[in-house]
Amino acid sequence: MRDKFKVWIKLLYRQRELQLFALIGVVLLLLFSYLPLFGIIIAFKDYRINMGLEGILTSEWVGLKYFKDFFGFYRFKEIFKNTVILSVLKLLFTFPAPILLALLLNELKSNKFRRVVQTVSYLPNFISWVLVFTIANAFLNADTGVLNHILLYLDLTEIPIPFLTSSDWFYSVATFLAVWKNSGYWAIIFLAAISGIDPQLYEAAEMDGAGRLARIWYITLPGIKSSIVTVLILSIGSLLGGGMGGSNFEQCYIFGNAINNSASEIIQTFAFKTGLAEGRFAYATAVDLVQSMLSISLILISNQVAKKVTGEGIF
Known part of the structure; x- marks a missing residue:
């Protein structure tokens, strides 16, 4: 058992650069994907932001109240x-x-x-949706859009399309x-x-x-x-x-x-x-x-x- 452990340690040391990259990925995954899962509990509690982190555990348990509120929302x-x-x-x-x-x-x-x-x-x-909206607005805007100008010029529509x-x-x-x-x-x-x-x-x-x-x-x-x-x-x-x-x-x-x-x-x-x-x-x-x-x-x-x-x- 001790020999296997030594072999494993030597293997990790030989691969230390690769293991370091893998460790960084694991840490980021834990911090931003798994750790936040703890906050899911507030979906079943009467939590308010002014309660702070302690309120996640100490706030009153309300069960499925918020789920019922959402399903009953008009x-x-x-x-x-x-x-x-x-x-x-x-x-x-x-x-x-x-x-x-x-x-x-x-x-x-x-x-x-x-x-x-x-x-x-x-x-x-690689273009953000903000920039996509800017581009789309230039082409599709009802007043200044290029596409509406073309449609109006070709008599394909009588009024601009919103x-x-x-x-x-x-x-x-x-x-x-x-x-x-x-x-x-x-x-x-x-x-x-x-x-x-x-x-x-x-x-x-x-x-x-x-x-x-x-x-x-x-x-x-x-x-x-x-x-x-x-x-x-x-x-x-x-x-x-x-x-x-x-x-x-x-x-x-x-x-x-x-x-x-x-x-x-x-x-x-x-x-x-x-x-x-x-x-x-x-x-x-x-x-x-x-x-x-x-x-x-x-x-x-x-x-x-x-x-x-x-x-x-x-x-």
């Missing part, structure tokens, strides 16, 4: 509907988009052109911008999976007379099936938060306003406003916990369905 159905619809629309459009982009990039013969297209496509991922202020347009604009912003980044994952496919398979298929579409259908897609399933499960798990389409919270909070609030208010923005603006931290925690529990359920369900349908899963 806007609950509207907020829940917005969260689900926006998340589902993002999944339906942002999930296949990077796969199609990766397939198209893989078919390009010119490496230089491929690198240019790939760089241009994933650059939007893309950014109308609740009727919010889902469409949010989904389109999510696809534009995140497709290039996620395409990198699928391109990496495609690069791992044996090139001899393509050569053999081409010699047998298989066309480009046939090679994609029978070689490329089956070759990246495990990556597609893994990304799909993770996307479904984070569906209510935005999934592959990025943060629903940032997008709805920045693009939301008093006019389109009936479509832009989601669980995350409601919890944020309730917690900070009204100081109801216990109630806001309960609201966020509802979304977290739904997300965990979606991960478990999607993983089981994927295992049964494709034989692939993440656990």
Whole structure:
């Protein structure tokens, strides 16, 4: 036993640089992911911010009171509907988009052109939603937007279309911008999976007379099936938060306003406003916990369905 311990210590010392990097990651994970979980308890207590840290333990236990308050809130159905619809629309459009982009990039013969297209496509991922709103406002603003000027000039509309202020347009604009912003980044994952496919398979298929579409259908897609399933499960798990389409919270909070609030208010923005603006931290925690529990359920369900349908899963 002592000899095994000495061998283990020597191994750690030889790998001290790598172990140090791993230790930093573990510490950050504990500080910012696991330690805050202790605060979940206030969702079941009558906690006030002026109670401080001690109040987390000493405040009165109220059980499921805040959960009942949220489910009985007059806007609950509207907020829940917005969260689900926006998340589902993002999944339906942002999930296949990077796969199609990766397939198209893989078919390009010119490496230089491929690198240019790939760089241009994933650059939007590094742009904050604040800057995205600035860009969108320049194009979609009802008074000064470029798109409305073009539509009016071509007589395609008689009055400017309020893309950014109308609740009727919010889902469409949010989904389109999510696809534009995140497709290039996620395409990198699928391109990496495609690069791992044996090139001899393509050569053999081409010699047998298989066309480009046939090679994609029978070689490329089956070759990246495990990556597609893994990304799909993770996307479904984070569906209510935005999934592959990025943060629903940032997008709805920045693009939301008093006019389109009936479509832009989601669980995350409601919890944020309730917690900070009204100081109801216990109630806001309960609201966020509802979304977290739904997300965990979606991960478990999607993983089981994927295992049964494709034989692939993440656990």
